[in-house]
């Protein structure tokens with residue numbers, strides 16, 4: 001079993017010298033090799049031009065697909081490079097052959113933009129949205145989910161790790177339900193990819209989306225989509241271009257057979273180089289090791305926070321992630337964020353406008369979100385709690 005060399009990992013993350021970065025769920029810090037990979041490609045573009053630079057980077061750009069295939073345990077042909085997780089998810093969702101009366105099964109903690117897409121298409125196509133309630137532990141209720149399935153249920157779409165809370169939804173158990181009923185399963189893995197192992201075979205999803213900048217520590221403006229080859233023939237992209245399709249003769253075209261039908265011809269090539277480096281970096285450390293350290297730190301942070309007077313940890317779920325949410329008596333989340341920012345501590349705030357169902361049910365309007373990664377330390381947790389302080 002490998003152990004992580006935290007000193008070396010922090011040396012690869014120069015901001016650690018000054019900043020306590022507890023906003024890894026918002027945007028983590030690129031490690032130096034990732035940052036270098038992006039800069040080197042930009043330098044190449046400046047020197048020989050963008051097209052020639054892309055040609056020269058061809059082996060790296062091809063390896064992007066192999067790196068993700070290893071990360072997710074899928075085939076390289078099942079991966080698309082997309083500019084962010086939202087658009088990756090959209091490309092999957094808007095491609096599905098859903099028609100009037102078809103039902104979507106989702107969860108209370110579903111990501112805001114996904115839910116907006118459900119509402120958008122429900123209005124346009126007459127779809128029905130069924131929301132699975134949460135169980136006593138706060139995660140989605142598997143028994144309720146199975147009971148809510150009808151002959152019209154065409155899609156199960158859930159968020160693995162919600163943005164606004166520390167829980168991890170039981171993605172594999174959902175996969176078993178989806179498989180039993182022959183329903184397409186779309187998993188938003190934006191907050192789980194890079195902080196825990198993900199295996200699409202084990203999970204049993206046909207579609208999975210994620211972003212580069214969060215726990216994967218890639219550059220901004222990068223994301224990816226996994227599409228199982230078992231269903232790709234049934235997915236009609238909402239729009240295509242000369243990369244996604246071939247203009248075979250004057251009146252005909254053919255859509256690419258692989259997941260790259262969801263890519264754009266023009267894209268942020270340096271970002272793809274950087275994201276590939278970020279996946280390589282995570283794989284070299286080991287996703288099991290990363291998960292173990294992230295959950296150890298997050299548990300430590302929750303325990304320390306709950307000792308502070310007036311501070312309430314708001315996380316639910318039997319299994320928890322690196323995302324820690326809390327409120328504090330007498331101080332608004334935005335004020336806490338600003339005060340910590342002035343002390344070189346980065347956190348973010350989650351609001352009800354991004355979590356109408358989840359926060360609505362729990363009576364929350366805003367929470368502070370402190371999200372840790374493996375390069376954070378117990379010392380930082382101590383200093384964080386000191387800076388936060390208890391209620392007077």
Ligand SMILES: *Cc1c(COP(=O)(O)O)cnc(C)c1O
Nearest residue numbers: 084085086111163188190191211
């Ligand atoms: C951040 C986030 C997204 C959106 O990712 P982008 O790359 O910003 O589009 C989607 N789902 C979840 C759960 C997220 O936390």
